[in-house]
Amino acid sequence: MREFQTLKVLSTFKSIFIWLGVDYGVMEKILQIKLTMDERRVPTIFNETGKKKEGNQFLKSLWVYGLYGLILIPFLLLGENYIFQLSLAFGMILFILMTSMISDFSAVLLDVRDKNIIQTKPVSRKTMAAAKIVHIMIYMGFVTVAFTAIPFVVGLVKHGFLFAVIFLIELVLTVLLVVVFTSLLYLVILRFFDGDKLKDIINYVQILLSVGVVVGYQVLIRAFDFVDLNLTYSFSWWHVLIPPIWYGAPFEVFLNGNSANYLIAFTVLAVLVPVVAIWLYAKLMPSFERNLEKLLSDTKKRKKKKNWVDEIGAKLLCRSKEERIFFRFAASMMKKEREFKLKVFPALGMSLFFPFLFIFTYPREGGLEEISGGSMFLFVYFCNFMIPSLVYMLRFSEGYKGGWLFRAAPIVKTSRAYSGAIKAFFVKLYLPVFLVVSILFIWIFSARILPDLAAVMLGGLLQTLITHKVVTEDEFPFSASFEFAQEAGTGKMLVLTLMTFGFVLAHFIAMATTWGIYVYLVILLAALWILWKRVFPENKIRSHESAELSLDQQE
Amino acid sequence: MLSIKNLTMSYGGKNVLNNINLEVKKGEIIGYIGPNGAGKSTTVKIMLGLIDDYQGDVVIFGHDISSGDPSYKKKIGYVPENAEAYDNLTAMEYLIFTGELYGMERDVAELKAERLLEQFELQDARHSRLSSFSKGMKQKVLITSSLLHDPDLLFWDEPLSGLDANSMMVIQEILAQLAAQGKTIFYSSHIMDLVEKISNRIVLLVKGEVVADATFEELKEMSEEGSLSGIFNQLTGFTEHRSKARDFVSIVQGADVDA
Structure with a gap:
């Protein structure tokens, strides 16, 4: 086991932990073990390709945050309207941290394994709780550094030393706020709550939070008046409820010397809320650990439910029995698996929300009538934006170890497994969102956009297939551990996501001529047909056997 | 050593444990048995301080465990059910880590762990990850980790699952010798033959209540059955194993089952 630099840095705060009543030595040992384990993610059992992934995958994906962080720079360069610029900047920081916290680190917080292994040893609850929170803080710290390092330097150069100091202090406060909140x-x-109900509630709260953070960010933008492009800030009482504004205020106070009462109040909130939250957390932590036990038990009986949509989908869309089996399997996995829902549903919620957001916030003069004549319905492509990350998620499952079943069962055409899962994804996740947006759009833009919507949907299907072809490594869906899902942020995924713009561009070109859209539709259909044949060949059998076959042919 | 008085634990309005009383003396080997869901693991979890919203008194080493001070756990060794461990660690890393949590010095724990693993013939695997271990190997590591700090009281939940017959005999002998040295052992198992052989006291739990608490000989006298599994069937009121099995097999073969 190696020594971690992070822990050495942490030891400078040793006295604080001791003062809080934490057994620092024990906490350090637990953290060392945790960090060691984070470096070793075990590849799926049946992954014969033998591609071993060593090292901390999360740390390796940090550069993407660095890339995202560049978004902050314009806000820092715009001028000296701090309350506006830095509220937006901190809004983004809070957004990134909160999303990362909910989707990546909730599992650490709610880990019940720790209980059986560590709490049975003479370790106090306080020490264990501290270890948990510090473990998360370390990673959140990395995310924050990756996200804000470049903007920080930019800010230092542009606005000077005092700015940098305030920025730094506020970053620390924000991380604390997010984790503790x-x-x-x-x-x-x-x-x-308890039992399975509890797990469901946690799941829904996580999903709501993720969507809420995005919506909240939009509300933040509305808090500023965009009058004559001259951004002015006027105080309303409800701004007290928007944390990013708290963090914009101190800059205004200390750098612009603006000492309006509400700005002082925001500054106090920025400091006070995280501190009170930590105090509260320290008080309540033992009961948190105690109640974690509830996650382990479930006493209720459940009734069998039949889902007609799944049945009809399986009958209509799947041609072979094997495909139908996997369609049903994938459909119920998508519905039941919490971890999957947690990673996927927020994206779906945003696909539903974004097209409208952009239409209604676009600066315009002629009102709804002007919109309905234009081509803003192309915002429906936001639905397709989410496809790559969702298709990628089909690989993963909490119960990935159950994947041995696919190998043990006499499945003849293994390519049917993914084709069924992909169909289920399209029908169960993509279509509902797309249909809701489409119906509302038809209401706004009239039925003339029907061919366009068809093109969007076909484009979505095509993107689904391409993504699948590029990202899928395993032979069967739901058979890899979510531990690997963090790679979702890597470059490949970014390119696949940006592919949506390619479709938008093609759509624009098609719209230039009268019948262009129909030509485009035909092209899309043809591409789909060819690609589907290639990705899911009819006669594909088990991969290693087919490899042998092709070898035979070569000889 | 260990004393449980009027222990009741309810969960969702249902009593999982109902008024349990137990006095355990030094050097006893207690076989804690009962059907699935009888509350065995819950009792053990309460004694280890994992669950603390119970009613009644639990005193271990003369120390009421509800006080919240975890130091009484220093002299306890625990083998969890389902072989739960941090699988990404190697055997040695895991052992040293648990040893340190019990307050051992790092090099002492390391030396001792190596020597103990050698006894189980795991010396070659000691730097491999637990995730690559077979169930039996992992169980041996967990048993080692529960003994590393030389505890006075052992809680073993299904300690023998996955072990081969030879290893079981070794463990059985270890238990007997530890008890002879004055260690107290509290373990649960579903392997009745074994419980019969190694326990000097058997506690049978059914639906959260203690229905029997005696030595095997005493149990034999009380009931007409000659083996512990017979006594177990009788005391848990289970007699229809033959007809259940017959129905099951005929369903497998696709026949209709007549009532």
Whole structure:
């Protein structure tokens, strides 16, 4: 086991932990073990390709955050309207941290394995809780550094030393706020629910939070008046409820010397809320650990439910029995698996929300009538934007170890497994969102956009297939551990996501001529047909056998 | 050593444990048995401080465990059910880590762990990850980890699952010798022959209540059955194993089952 630099840095805060009543030595040992384990993610059992992935996958994906961080730079360069610029910047920071916290680190917080292994040893609850929170903080720290390092330097150069100091202090406060706020939220939920219901509630809260953070960010932008392009800030009472504004205020106070009462109040909130939250958390943590036990038990009996949509989908869309089996399997996995829902549903919620957001916030003069004549319906492509990350998620499952079943069962055409899963994804996840947006769009833009919507949908299908072809490594869906899902942020995925713009561009070109859209539709259909044949060949059998076959042929 | 008085634990309005009383003396080997879901693991979890919203008193080493001070756990060794461990660690890393959590010095723990693993013939695998271990190997590591710090009281939940017959005999002998040295052992198992052989006291739990608490000989006298599994069937009121099995097999073969 190696020594971690992070822990050495941490030891400078040793006295704080001791003062809080934490057994620092024990905490350090737990953290060392945790960090060691994070470096070793075990590849799926049946992954014969033998591609071993060593090292901490999360740290390796950090550069993407660095890339995202560049978005902050314009806000820092615009001028000296701090309350506006830095509220937006901190809005983004809070957004990134919160999303990362909910989707990547909730599992660490709610880990019940720790209980059986560590709590049976003479380790106090406080020490264990501290180890948990510090473990998360370390990673959140990395995310924050990756995200803000370049903007920080830009800010330092542009606005000077004092700016940098305030920025740094606020970053620390924001990380604390995000981690502790999320923990407190779980604490409350754990208190009031139990068993499987509890898991469902946690799941839904996580999904809602993720969507809420995005919506909240949009509300933040609305808090500023865009009058004559001259951004002015006027105080309303409800701004007190928007944390990013708290963090914009101190810059205004200290750098612009603006000492309006509400700005002072925001500054106080920015410091006070995280501190009070930590104090509260320290008080309540033992009950958090105690209530975690509830996650382990389920006493209720459940009734069998039949889902007609799944049945009809399986009958209509799948031609072979094997494909139908996997369609049903994938459909129920998507519905039941919490981890999957957690990673996927927020994206779906945003696909539903974004097209409208952009239409209604676009600066315009002629009102809804002008919109309905234009080509803003192309915002429906936001639905397709989410496809790559969702298709990628089909590989993963909490119960990935159950994947041995696919190998043990006499499945003849293995390519049917993924084709069924892909169809299920399209029908169960993509179509509902797409249909809702489409119906509302038809209402706004009239039925003239029907061919365009058809092109969007076909484009979506095509993107689904391409993504599948590029990202899928395993032979069967739901057979890899979510531990690998963090790679979702890597370059490949970024390119696949940006592919949507390619479709938008093609669509624009098609719209230039009268019948262009129909030509485009035909091209899309042809491409789909060819690609489907290639990705899911009819006669594909088990991969290693087919490899042998092709060898035979070569000889 | 260990004393449980009027222990009741309810969960969702249902009593999982109902008024359990137990006095355990030094050097006893207690076989804690019962059907699935009787509350065995819950009892063990309460004693280890994993669950603390119970009613009643649990005193271990003369120390009421509800006080919240975890130091009483220093002299306890625990083998969890389902072989739960941090699978990404190697055997040695895991052992040293648990040893350190019990307050051992790092090099002491390391030396001792190596020597103990050698006894189980795991010396070659000691730097491999637990995830690559077979169930039996992993179980041996967990048993080692529960003994590393030389505890006075052992809680073993299904300690023998996955072990081969030879290893079982070794473990059985270890238990007997540890008890002879004055260690107290509290273990649960579903392998009745074994419980019969190694326990000097058997506690049978059914639906959260203690229905029997005696030595095997005493149990034999009380019931007409000659083996512990017979006594177990009788006391848990289970007699229809033959007809259940017959129905099951005929369903497998596709026949209709007559009532």
